[in-house]
Amino acid sequence: MSYFSCFIYSRRNHYKHYFNSSVSKSWIGQTVRLNCVSNGAPTPPLSWYTPEGANLKKVKANQNTVDVKMNSDEDFGLYNCTAENGFVPNSRTVRVLQISR
Numbered sequence: 001m002s003y004f005s006c007f008i009y010s011r012r013n014h015y016k017h018y019f020n021s022s023v024s025k026s027w028i029g030q031t032v033r034l035n036c037v038s039n040g041a042p043t044p045p046l047s048w049y050t051p052e053g054a055n056l057k058k059v060k061a062n063q064n065t066v067d068v069k070m071n072s073d074e075d076f077g078l079y080n081c082t083a084e085n086g087f088v089p090n091s092r093t094v095r096v097l098q099i100s101r
Helices: none
Strands: 002-009 018-020 023-026 031-039 045-049 055-060 063-069 077-083 090-098
Touching: 023 031, 031 045, 031 077, 031 090, 045 063, 055 063
Parallel strands: 002 031, 023 090
Antiparallel strands: 002 018, 031 063, 045 055, 045 077, 077 090
């Protein structure tokens, strides 16, 4: 299983925003774990979206983890994690690249 973490640190006004993202590589048949961690006030809902824009999972918590099985070529691409707590939404994208076995 491949792992990826997306960190979103978001606080309004006198606080700053911090992001960290990466590229993950996998192949058909593998599972990729995407983890998004956030710290905000109020606690923001975190949502993971597929390359097609479908919502994978939305939680109101400091962490959102999804396991994505790479079943076909269409499962590779840009996955987006968005944190939104009523202020400016913040998001990060991870590119899941297909590699040959």
